[in-house]
Amino acid sequence: MSFKQLNSGKLFLASSLVMLFFGLIMGSLASLSYVLPNYLKDTIGFVSLRPMHVSSVLFWIILGASGCIYSGLEYVSEQKPSKTLATIQWALWLVAIVGIFYSYFTKQFGGREYWEFNPIWALPIIGAWVVFLFNFFRCTRVLKKWPVYMWMWMTGMIFFLFTFIENYLWVFPYFRTHFITDMTIQWKVNGSLVGSWNQIIYGTAFFLMDRISGNKKAGFSKLAFGMYFLGLFNLMFNWGHHIYTLPTLPYVRYMGYGVSMTEWIIFARIFYTWRVSVSDVQKHYHYFPFRFLFAADAWVFFNLGQALLMSIPAINIYTHGTHVTVAHAMGTTIGINSMILLAACFEFFSGKCSSFNKANVGLSIAFWGAQVSLFAFWIALNAAGIKKGIWQMASVQIPYGKMMQSLHPYFVVFAIAGFFLLISITILVFVLLRSYVRCELRSVNEINAPLPNSITSSTIKL
Amino acid sequence: MKIKVKLIFALLCVAFVIYSLSIYLVPIRKHLNSAPNATLASKGRLVWQDYNCESCHQLYGLGGYMGPDLTNIYSCKGKGPIYIKALVKSGTGLMPPFHLTEEEETNLLHFLRSTDESGSADPRNFTINALGMIEKK
Numbered sequence: 026m027s028f029k030q031l032n033s034g035k036l037f038l039a040s041s042l043v044m045l046f047f048g049l050i051m052g053s054l055a056s057l058s059y060v061l062p063n064y065l066k067d068t069i070g071f072v073s074l075r076p077m078h079v080s081s082v083l084f085w086i087i088l089g090a091s092g093c094i095y096s097g098l099e100y101v102s103e104q105k106p107s108k109t110l111a112t113i114q115w116a117l118w119l120v121a122i123v124g125i126f127y128s129y130f131t132k133q134f135g136g137r138e139y140w141e142f143n144p145i146w147a148l149p150i151i152g153a154w155v156v157f158l159f160n161f162f163r164c165t166r167v168l169k170k171w172p173v174y175m176w177m178w179m180t181g182m183i184f185f186l187f188t189f190i191e192n193y194l195w196v197f198p199y200f201r202t203h204f205i206t207d208m209t210i211q212w213k214v215n216g217s218l219v220g221s222w223n224q225i226i227y228g229t230a231f232f233l234m235d236r237i238s239g240n241k242k243a244g245f246s247k248l249a250f251g252m253y254f255l256g257l258f259n260l261m262f263n264w265g266h267h268i269y270t271l272p273t274l275p276y277v278r279y280m281g282y283g284v285s286m287t288e289w290i291i292f293a294r295i296f297y298t299w300r301v302s303v304s305d306v307q308k309h310y311h312y313f314p315f316r317f318l319f320a321a322d323a324w325v326f327f328n329l330g331q332a333l334l335m336s337i338p339a340i341n342i343y344t345h346g347t348h349v350t351v352a353h354a355m356g357t358t359i360g361i362n363s364m365i366l367l368a369a370c371f372e373f374f375s376g377k378c379s380s381f382n383k384a385n386v387g388l389s390i391a392f393w394g395a396q397v398s399l400f401a402f403w404i405a406l407n408a409a410g411i412k413k414g415i416w417q418m419a420s421v422q423i424p425y426g427k428m429m430q431s432l433h434p435y436f437v438v439f440a441i442a443g444f445f446l447l448i449s450i451t452i453l454v455f456v457l458l459r460s461y462v463r464c465e466l467r468s469v470n471e472i473n474a475p476l477p478n479s480i481t482s483s484t485i486k487l
Numbered sequence: 488m489k490i491k492v493k494l495i496f497a498l499l500c501v502a503f504v505i506y507s508l509s510i511y512l513v514p515i516r517k518h519l520n521s522a523p524n525a526t527l528a529s530k531g532r533l534v535w536q537d538y539n540c541e542s543c544h545q546l547y548g549l550g551g552y553m554g555p556d557l558t559n560i561y562s563c564k565g566k567g568p569i570y571i572k573a574l575v576k577s578g579t580g581l582m583p584p585f586h587l588t589e590e591e592e593t594n595l596l597h598f599l600r601s602t603d604e605s606g607s608a609d610p611r612n613f614t615i616n617a618l619g620m621i622e623k624k
Contacts, residue, residue, distance in 0.1 A: 058553070062581045070583055071553055075542045134539040138550060141539050176492065194511070201529035203514040204605050208547065210510060254495055261503040269621055270613065271547045272606035274513065280506075282620060339615040346548030346556060346610070413552075417610055425555040426580070 032465060033111035034096030038370050039461045040115065041088035042454045044122075045363070048081030049447045056443045059436040073129050076141040080125055082358060083139065087185075088118065089366040090225035091157060094178050096373045097232045101175070102164045110160040117153035121146050137195070137211060144193055154186045172235070172244030173253050177228030180257055185221040188214050209273045216264025223362070224256060230365045233318060233372055237311045259284055269338045270345060278338070285336040313381045313388060317368035320396055324360025327403070328353060343418060348432075349410030356403050359446070367453060374460050381456070388456060394449030402442035409435035524597050531598025534591045543582065547608045553581060558608035561599045568596050 055074035057064050065074070091114070098106050125142040128134070135143040161182060165175060192214045194200045200207050235244050243249060265281020331353050334340050344350060371381050381388060409432045416428045423431075513519065535541065543553035550556075560566050572592060578584035587595065606623070613621040 058581075066581070066583050071551075071581075072539050072542045072583070075551060076539065132539075135533070135537050137536060138541045141536075141542070176496070180496075191507075195532075198526070198529055199514070200511075201532055202525040203519060204528070204532075204601055206510070206513045206519075207532075208549070209513075212549065213507070213510065250492060254499070257496070257499055261499060262506065267549065268547070270608060270610065271549075272623070277510070279620065282618075337619050338621040339619045342610045342613055342615070342621050346545055346552070346608075348552060351552065420611070 031108075032096075032099070033106055033108055033115075034092045034094075034099060034373060035461060035465050036111070036115060037088050037092030037095055038373060039092075039458060039465075040118070041085045041092055041366070042370065042458055042461075044081050044088060045085040046451060046454045048078055048085055049450055051078035051081055053440075053443050053447045054078075056436075056440040060433070060440045069130070073132060076134070077126065077129050079139055080129070080142070084118075084122060086222055086226070086358065086362050086366065089369070090181070090222050090229070092373075093229040093232070093366070093369045094157075094161065094182075094225065096369070097174070097178070097229065098161070098164050100236075101172075101232075102168055104164045104167045106160050106164050110156050110163075114153045114156040114160070117149040117156065121149040121153070124149070137192070139215065140192060144196060147189070147193060151186070151190065154182070154189065158182055158186065170245070172231075172241075173246075173249040174228040174231040174235070174244055176250075177224045177231065177253055177256070180253075180260075181221045181224030181226075181228065184217060184224070184260060188217040188221060192218070205271065205273055208271055209268060209277060212267040212271075213264050216267055217260055220256070220260025220263075224260065226362050226365050227256065229369050230318060230321065233314060233365075233368055236372065237315060237318075255287060259287065263336075266336045266341065269341050282336065282338060285332075311372060313371040313375075313392070314368040316392060317364045317371065320392070321361050321364035321368070323396075324356060324364060324399075328356045328360060331356065331407075343414040344410060346417065347410035347413040348406045348435075349414065352403050352406035352410060355406065356399075359399055360403070363450075367457075370457050374457055374464070376464055381460075385456075387452060391449045391452035391456075394445060395453070398442045398445035398449060402439055402446060405435045405438040405442060409439070525601070527594050527597040528601035529598075531594035531596065531601075534587065534595045535598055537591075538585055538587070545608075546602055547606075548610075556608050557599060557602070558606075559603050561596075561603035568600075571596060571599060 051074055054065070055071060055078050058066075058071040058074065065071075095106055095111060124146040128142045128146065133143055134141045136147075140147070161179065165171070165179070168175070171179075191210065194210055195207055200210060231244060231249065235241060262280050263285035265277045265279070266285040267281070269278050269281070331349075335344050335349070335353060375381055412432060412435070413428065416422060422428070509516075540557075541550040543551040545551065545556040546558050548556060560571060561568065574582070575585050575587060575592065575595070612624050614624050616622050
């Protein structure tokens with residue numbers, strides 16, 4: 026079997042699902058560190074488990090986003106993506122992922138939060154992204170009129186590359202010797218990187234809406250483009266809301282305050298408008314993709330409220346540096362990004378040999394298990410964060426260790442909910458990967474398999 | 488429509504590049520001198536990264552939440568450099584011991600001293616103005 030015979034989009038999506046599974050395992054192990062303080066402390070420890078969890082989940086999102094773009098291009102562009110380039114891109118990611126996890130296991134760090142690995146492993150990621158961009162423009166240059174999701178994909182890809190390189194400005198002493206400027210850039214990067222992959226994933230949501238509703242005009246509407254530009258504006262300028270307490274220039278903080286989070290309102294509106302337009306037949310035909318997009322819609326609602334409150338500095342002063350921030354990060358990455366990516370996986374993996382329909386009770390249980398456990402997880406983190414926020418504003422504070430002990434019950438709920446989330450999403454990942462192996466890999470193998478002796482060229486002709 | 492989309496995209500990109508440059512050039516524009524011992528502090532930042540301290544600790548509330556914020560640990564009453572050195576060597580209930588070389592330890596202390604001198608991360612030291620923005624007291 027040759028890699029070149031595989032569907033590039035599905036290859037990336039299947040790889041991203043493996044990363045999701047690994048990320049869930051690492052996340053569950055890391056969450057136990059909060060409940061059992063001495064657990065794995067002297068071996069792998071939280072110091073390695075956290076970056077393993079975070080990197081795996083980021084790679085799930087980034088590889089999944091790449092897979093969605095490749096799968097989408099298969100439908101919308103006459104010029105198909107080059108499989109050779111896609112295979113080179115995939116191989117570069119493989120090199121990076123193996124290197125990054127080896128460095129985490131051996132505790133060779135050197136990077137920064139969310140990208141803790143040695144900067145050397147950023148090089149294959151940059152290489153992979155350059156190949157990806159080249160492949161994207163090679164396919165799309167023939168298209169005269171781009172729907173909004175194509176703009177969103179392109180924007181996400183360009184800005185991911187720009188901000189990922191910007192992420193390594195700290196290697197130059199000029200930046201590192203000015204601590205506040207350095208921290209400002211670090212959080213400018215983190216904010217814009219999230220905005221970049223959100224562009225790709227929300228673009229995918231638009232693409233799926235187009236496919237499910239059959240309404241091709243939605244992707245060209247003024248409202249859709251208005252929302253896209255608002256998202257881009259946020260990607261560029263809203264990151265100041267991460268650093269209200271940092272003594273950086275006032276205009277950075279005011280810019281962040283003014284710009285931040287307006288895009289969620291528009292996004293929720295477009296989701297709502299779209300859902301109303303989908304008929305029952307379409308909902309039934311695209312049962313699980315529709316359900317996961319609907320779940321993402323619900324999570325947009327919860328995280329919209331939270332994000333809007335957190336972007337107000339007077340409230341942010343209470344939530345900053347607490348688990349409310351973690352709840353928001355988890356709520357958006359799992360509740361929104363992952364639900365959209367899972368919707369995309371169910372849409373792209375469904376075919377003649379695997380249809381994911383309403384009759385599949387196991388999938389429905391896993392779907393609801395994921396939503397309920399994520400809700401409990403989100404509530405526990407918010408409750409822990411609120412309690413910590415009250416502590417950090419109190420005029421008389423108990424020691425940090427005691428305060429953390431008082432959060433123990435919330436962490437127990439968080440760990441248990443995380444375990445159920447692991448089980449639920451593992452079922453979904455297993456079903457999707459099984460379908461990938463059955464439908465994609467086997468069909469490629471069957472094409473390549475030598476013909477049985479009984480079949481001759483003449484029988485084929487007949 | 489297509490031209491408008493391209494134009495708005497290009498204008499936003501130009502604005503973004505200008506905004507980014509304005510941030511990169513803050514030390515030059517504001518004639519900010521590097522803090523005393525900035526080179527050692529910047530090496531200390533690398534030690535902070537090499538041992539992934541950010542996994543559990545925060546600077547200005549940014550980082551992991553397993554351990555406390557360390558922005559002002561250097562000048563904190565009852566803590567300071569000796570306390571930091573002892574804690575790094577022996578660890579605590581949650582934190583494993585770290586075996587830093589003497590040079591790494593010195594550089595890390597310079598880094599934590601520079602973070603301390605850069606400002607206060609204690610949220611109690613802020614007030615809220617009429618626009619809802621927080622300002623240092």
